[in-house]
Amino acid sequence: MKFLKFKIILIIAIIVGAVFIHATQIWLDYMVSPQDELLGEMMYFPSGVFLKSAICDFDMFVANFVWLRAVQYYGHHALTDYHYPWLAHIFNVLFSLDPKFVKAHRFGGVLISEDGGRPHAAIELLKKAVLCNPEIWGLTYDIGYINYAILNDYHEGGKYFKFASLYEGPTGRSIRFAAHSFRKAKEYALAKHLWKDVLRSAETERRKETALRAIRYIQIEEDIEILRGLVKAYITKVGHTPRELMDFVTRDLLDSIPTEPYGGRYLLKDDSMVTSTTLLFDELELIVKFLNQRITAYSAAKGRFPTALDDLIKERFVDNIPKNPFGIAYDYDRSQGKVLLPAIINKFEN
Amino acid sequence: MRILAIATNTAREVIRDKVLYAILIIGTILIFSVRFIAPMSVGEELRLIRDFGLSIISIFGILVTLFIGTRLIYDEIQRKTIYTIIPKSVKRWEFILGKYLGVALALLFVTAFLSLGFLCYMVFFNLPITLNIFKAILLELIELMLLSAFAIFFSTFASPIGSGIFTFILYFIGHFTRDILMFGKLARSEFIEFIAAQIYYVLPNLSYFATRTEAVHDLDINSYYLSFSIAYGLFYIVIVLAIAVLIFQKKDL
Numbered sequence: 001m002k003f004l005k006f007k008i009i010l011i012i013a014i015i016v017g018a019v020f021i022h023a024t025q026i027w028l029d030y031m032v033s034p035q036d037e038l039l040g041e042m043m044y045f046p047s048g049v050f051l052k053s054a055i056c057d058f059d060m061f062v063a064n065f066v067w068l069r070a071v072q073y074y075g076h077h078a079l080t081d082y083h084y085p086w087l088a089h090i091f092n093v094l095f096s097l098d099p100k101f102v103k104a105h106r107f108g109g110v111l112i113s114e115d116g117g118r119p120h121a122a123i124e125l126l127k128k129a130v131l132c133n134p135e136i137w138g139l140t141y142d143i144g145y146i147n148y149a150i151l152n153d154y155h156e157g158g159k160y161f162k163f164a165s166l167y168e169g170p171t172g173r174s175i176r177f178a179a180h181s182f183r184k185a186k187e188y189a190l191a192k193h194l195w196k197d198v199l200r201s202a203e204t205e206r207r208k209e210t211a212l213r214a215i216r217y218i219q220i221e222e223d224i225e226i227l228r229g230l231v232k233a234y235i236t237k238v239g240h241t242p243r244e245l246m247d248f249v250t251r252d253l254l255d256s257i258p259t260e261p262y263g264g265r266y267l268l269k270d271d272s273m274v275t276s277t278t279l280l281f282d283e284l285e286l287i288v289k290f291l292n293q294r295i296t297a298y299s300a301a302k303g304r305f306p307t308a309l310d311d312l313i314k315e316r317f318v319d320n321i322p323k324n325p326f327g328i329a330y331d332y333d334r335s336q337g338k339v340l341l342p343a344i345i346n347k348f349e350n
Numbered sequence: 351m352r353i354l355a356i357a358t359n360t361a362r363e364v365i366r367d368k369v370l371y372a373i374l375i376i377g378t379i380l381i382f383s384v385r386f387i388a389p390m391s392v393g394e395e396l397r398l399i400r401d402f403g404l405s406i407i408s409i410f411g412i413l414v415t416l417f418i419g420t421r422l423i424y425d426e427i428q429r430k431t432i433y434t435i436i437p438k439s440v441k442r443w444e445f446i447l448g449k450y451l452g453v454a455l456a457l458l459f460v461t462a463f464l465s466l467g468f469l470c471y472m473v474f475f476n477l478p479i480t481l482n483i484f485k486a487i488l489l490e491l492i493e494l495m496l497l498s499a500f501a502i503f504f505s506t507f508a509s510p511i512g513s514g515i516f517t518f519i520l521y522f523i524g525h526f527t528r529d530i531l532m533f534g535k536l537a538r539s540e541f542i543e544f545i546a547a548q549i550y551y552v553l554p555n556l557s558y559f560a561t562r563t564e565a566v567h568d569l570d571i572n573s574y575y576l577s578f579s580i581a582y583g584l585f586y587i588v589i590v591l592a593i594a595v596l597i598f599q600k601k602d603l
Contacts (some may be wrong), residue, residue, distance in 0.1 A: 056525035057560035061405040064391070064398050071392050100567045103394060 052096055063097035067104055070094060074111055088112045088121040095125060099132035102139065109142045119150045137167035141174050144181065154185035162194070170201035179214065188222040216261035220276050223258045227266060227274040230254060241272040280325040287322045288339045291330070294318050295337050305337030352440050353448040360452020364418050365459060373417070374460065377410040378467040385475075396477060400566045403468035404486055407461060408562075411494040412521065414460050419453045419501035420513040423598075443595040446502065450591055453498045461491045485576055486565035492583035493559035497521055499587045500554075503594040506601065524556030554586050 055062050070090045077084050091108030094101065105125060113122035123143050130139045141164040148157030161178035168174045179194035192215055199211035227245065230253050234242045238251060245268050248254040260266060264277030291309065294317045299305050302315070309332050312318045324330055331340045364370060384402040388395040423446075426432040435445060465487050472479050500520050504513030523530075527550050534546020558579045564571045 053526060053529055056522055057557050057562075058405055058408075060401045060563050060566055064394075064401055067394065068387065068390050071390060098563065100563060100569070101397075107392075 051093065055097075059097045060101075063094055063101060063104075066090065066094045066097060067101070070104070070108070074115070078115070082115070084111070084116040087116040088118055088125065091125055095128055099129065102129065102133055102136050105129035106138055106142055109139075109146065113146045113150050119146045122146055135167055137164040137172075137174060140164035140167070141177070144174070144177060148177070148181050148184075154181045155187065158182035158185055158187065158190070165194075170197050171203060171207075176210075183214075183218055183221070186221075186225065188218050188225075192218050217278075219261045220278055223260070223266060224274050224276060224279075226258075231268075231272055231274065242268060244268055245274070283325045285341065287324070288330075288341050291318075291321070291339045295339070299337055305334055307334055308332065309339070353444050353451065356435075356440070356445060356448025357451035357455060360422065360449050361455035361459070364414075364422075364452065364456035367418060369417050370414060370456070370460070373410050373413055374463055377406050377464050380406050381464065381467050381471055384471075397566055399471070399475075399477060400483065401562055403471065404483070404490070404562045404565060407464045407468065407487060408490045408493070410464060411457060411461055411490065412497065414457060415453075415494055415498045415501050416514050416517055418456065419498040420505050420517060421510045422449050422453065423502065423505045424510050424513075442598050446506070446591060446595050446598055450499060450502050450587075450594075453502065454495050457494045457498060458491065461487065461494065480565070480568060482561075482565040482568060482571050485571045486561045489559040489561050489576070489579055492580055493556055496554060496556070496559075496583050496586050496590070497524075499590040499594070503590050503597075506594050506598045520554070521556065524554045525560070527553050527555045528557055555582075558582060 051062060052059055070087075073086065073090060074084065087108070091104065091112060094104050094108065098104075106129075109122045109126045109129075111122075112125065113119040116122070123146055126139050126143045126146075130136075130143070133139060140160050144157045144160030144164060147153045147160060151157075158178050158181035161174050161181055165172060165174035165178055175194055175198055179191045179198065182188075182191040182194065195211050195214045195218065199208060199215070202208040202211055227248075230248050231242060233253055234248060234251060237253070238247075242248065245257050245266055249256060257266060260276050260278060262278040264281070266274060266276050267280070269275055291312075294312050295306060298312060298315065298317050306312055306315075309321050309330060313320060321330075332338075333340055381403050384399050387402075388398050391398045423432075426435070426449075432445075436442065469479060469483075471477075497517060497520075501513060501517045504516040508516060530546050530553075531550040534543040534550075537543060537546070561571050563569070
């Protein structure tokens with residue numbers, strides 16, 4: 001009887017204890033928010049180097065869990081506060097555990113630089129990854145991309161794109177990005193050289209055309225850059241702005257005006273800015289395309305074409321009509337409802 | 351012949367152990383449970399599955415070594431069954447070698463069982479199976495065999511808990527020896543460097559057998575590396591067992 005009583009007390013004590021533990025656990029879970037919990041877990045990994053030594057060559061096993069945690073961490077913040085203070089840390093730990101996990105390093109590089117807003121930390125991570133995986137051109141390409149698109153450091157961007165192209169080969173995209181980046185960095189000789197490589201190894205007519213077009217445009221930009229420098233030199237020498245480009249020749253600053261690669265010519269605009277007919281034509285093309293789109297919208301709404309381009313402003317289809325880069329009126333055919341491009345050029349050339 | 355009899359009896363005894371069944375069932379469930387984790391890996395399913403499978407084989411092999419390998423000789427003494435074996439013209443070295451071979455056979459069974467589960471999973475879900483996976487499993491088995499040799503060695507003079515702890519510490523240090531060598535070099539003291547080098551060469555370097563990274567990333571595990579690692583492991587096993595026999599010879603039973 002006495003034993004039975006003791007047994008009942010014991011069972012009750014166990015049940016009460018279990019309820020108490022459960023309640024305490026719920027309370028503790030309530031106090032620790034998921035975010036704190038996540039942060040705590042991240043702080044648990046003080047250093048990838050330490051972890052690597054402590055896990056008895058189960059580096060990849062742990063790396064896989066860190067990778068899952070990284071994805072969760074990113075997802076959690078992407079859905080809540082867009083704040084990623086531990087992102088670089090997590091991916092650095094991941095790198096220490098598995099330097100060959102290229103996909104994670106590339107993913108981390110993009111996230112740290114773009115979402116995490118720490119492009120330099122991303123570049124550091126990717127540089128470490130490149131040292132361990134030099135044959136994976138994508139890593140170097142990503143460094144180039146971060147320099148190019150986020151830091152706007154076109155020289156560094158071009159350098160890394162070029163490095164990536166050594167592994168990717170001349171038919172890949174890295175060499176084209178390198179050439180484009182060097183062009184933006186105004187390193188025209190290098191940019192042209194790379195485009196010539198693309199041209200030599202081009203396997204399709206379209207790729208050849210792209211390369212040729214790029215080389216010509218770089219030539220235009222390079223010529224314009226030189227001519228702009230001469231404007232400054234002219235002002236210093238003569239004391240006022242030149243009226244036309246031939247003034248450079250008459251003042252012995254230039255032997256002759258360079259020939260524009262597309263058969264057009266270089267111009268000195270009213271504000272002493274040097275440009276070329278090719279660039280103006282490109283600008284005009286974009287404007288004409290835009291105007292024709294608005295005319296289509298106008299005719300769809302009104303059931304007729306506008307009688308003049310000013311109708312687009314009156315009916316609020318555009319705020320204003322962009323100025324024709326050539327300084328002449330647009331050739332608008334009201335019967336077809338189209339702004340005509342070739343006629344404008346013919347007018348200009350005449 | 352006597353060695354073979356002891357070995358088969360030991361293996362049978364180990365395989366009949368309920369702890370082993372529990373380990374095998376949990377290990378197999380874990381291998382298959384990766385199916386639920388893999389989708390969270392954002393396109394890295396294959397990597398996760400391969401690594402998880404290989405790691406489970408290794409971890410559960412270690413558990414078998416620690417739970418069973420360290421107990422065998424102690425149990426024989428405790429149950430006094432050793433007194434019926436040793437006087438029957440069975441030499442002590444034969445007893446140690448037989449026990450070791452029995453554990454090795456049991457480990458082979460465990461590794462084969464878990465590997466089969468892992469490979470079935472791969473085949474079932476149509477995942478590529480490479481030669482590197484087999485090489486990695488082979489090296490894991492050699493590591494487990496070496497570890498069990500140490501377990502037998504420790505159990506000749508320590509209790510099961512003691513030899514379990516010693517074996518686990520040795521396993522931990524075995525994966526750390528390269529760092530000991532590096533620390534010695536970083537210390538910039540010739541004496542410390544010398545001591546670190548001695549420790550490095552005396553302790554087994556178990557990292558040689560960890561080729562999961564290569565297997566998962568499809569990196570080359572060349573045949574030279576494979577054969578040298580196996581040779582290293584086998585030589586070590588012979589030495590450890592020889593020392594174990596020496597200690598056991600002097601043991602007062």
